[in-house]
Amino acid sequence: MALKKKPVTGMKDILPQEMQIRDYVLNQIKETYRGFGFSSIETPCVEHIENLLSKQGGDNEKLIFKVLKRGEKLNLEAAETENDLADSGLRYDLTLPLSRYYSNNAANLPSPFKALQIGSVWRADRPQKGRYRQFVQCDIDIFGDATSQAEIELVLATTTALKKICPNNQFEVRINDRKILRAMAVYSGFPEEDIEKVFITVDKMDKIGVDGVRAELVENGYSEETADKYLELMGQVTGDADGVRRMGEILSGVLEDGAAENLAEIMDTVMSVSGGGFGLKFDPTLVRGMGYYTGTIFEVAMEGFGGSVAGGGRYDKMVGRFTGMDTPACGFSIGFERIVGILMDAGFVVPEKNAREAWMYEKGMGMERLSEILKEAMAARAEGKTVLVTQMNKNKKFQKEQLGKEGYTEFREFYKEELKR
Incomplete structure (x- = not known):
């Protein structure tokens, strides 16, 4: 039986053209947030099932991808409910894992602690345009600051990032x-x-x-x-x-x-x-769906997009669920997938500091000649250039069109007998 070549429902393969935009957006976000003093951290994608079902995530708790117990711990005969079979699950957001992380590592972290976390999350949601079961979240959070300085910093950092990424799109907080x-x-x-x-x-x-x-x-x-x-x-x-x-x-x-x-x-x-x-607008209808919010809440609406492209708020009670002692906490999350989708729909092209060059050599090129070309390419890369060396296809025009979609703007053609530009 042939293996299935399509991704699992609700997941997607990412082609090079989109990957360039994703990398660009991630770099812009990281550069901006680090400029505000946020430190990158990482948490596991799998969390304890008790944490995920702690009534902190609202309706997202109905969408958890649960992980079966392993070996002797998996007792199908004794299980009475679905939860008896699982001891962990894929995280549905980054806030709950971050709160656990802070609770476990607070003694080794500065106070206030400004965290930057970017990673995939999973929800067994109904797939539709712009909504997948696996998607990336980009969060910044501040722990240990009960003052309004935390909210001010989060809004300033997030809006600065959005202005850099989408300079032509009007948005409102x-x-x-x-x-x-x-x-x-x-x-x-x-x-x-x-x-x-x-x-x-x-x-x-x-x-x-x-x-x-x-x-x-x-x-x-x-x-x-x-x-x-x-x-x-x-x-x-x-x-x-x-x-x-x-x-x-x-x-x-x-x-x-x-x-x-x-x-x-x-x-x-x-x-x-x-x-x-x-x-910036006071909106008395704004609720935010998560049950863990305790104070200020915010969302970002962008022109031409139906839903929000970022959101967050203060959640001063969550760390206390782990430690028994409440800790001020506030966070803001950019809807990474939605931003990428907006840029893709607009035909966005990643700005390149240096031209991307594609060097195409004729099939059957001798190793001596090819070695010279590769040496020249290495020298160009050492100067900071982006150089792709690839064999020339029969349909050279189509090959160039495909490379053009990946951002290559300059082409050189190498033949067995002579060099053409």
Whole structure:
């Protein structure tokens, strides 16, 4: 039986043209983040199943690729549930493994600790355009800083990277705070114990609109008066820092003291330091799906793209799940695959510092002649040039077209009898 040549469903092979763009984007991200003082780290792709199922990852916990126990530990007869057969799984994001990493290594790390982590994650999701079961995430996180400096640094670093990678694409940072979200829900009359359920519905705002959210809230058993009060509250403030302060005044007595002013100061500082180049908007509808967020949350929306291209927030309780002691933590993740997709759709060509040269030699070239060509190529590479030495195909025109797609702009042709350029 012939082996299957197509990738597993939800996975994909990456061709050289896309790989060039991926490498370019990764290099831009790393260069930018290291310039902000973030240190590269790495965690294993496999995590303890107990950690992955700790109710930190929201719906992603339903999408885990579980790894069977091995050897004598795999007891099919005694297993009562699926989880009795697995003791680990592929990570569904980088935040949970990073929190475990910090909990295990904090004594050997500086404080605050600024981490840069880039790696593949896996989710058994339904594949569709731009969404795969294996994809790369690019995260920056700060541990041990409870001040707004952490959020400010994360937003500045992420927007700087996006401006470098996509200079022709307009984007907007949407920002909110989980404390404000909770206060809005309590102020409107939703029961404290139902607030997370309310958030699940509100998180669908961009998909089903205000009317859809209202209808679902009522359908879930909440009064029309409560639903209307909540949705009207969202429209009572502007999207700037003054709007945040106004929301704080409205929620006075319900909202934690200083929460609104803290968010407003983050917005003011980011715009003052960044010099603009992107939008920054207070969005009281922003929820972020992960259950581990405890404070500031943010997303980036890019012109011409339906979903967000980056997102993150503060999660001060997660490290405490490992150590018993809460540690301030905040992170921002760039949607690497979405950025690559945007560049691919736009026909982006990676800028080269030096021209990429393809040297094509005629079939049947003698080893003595070929040796001379290879020596010349080695000398050119020593000068910093990119030189591909390859045998010339019969269809030379098509060969050049294919090499052109890989970024080669200069060609030299070598024949047995003479040298042609």
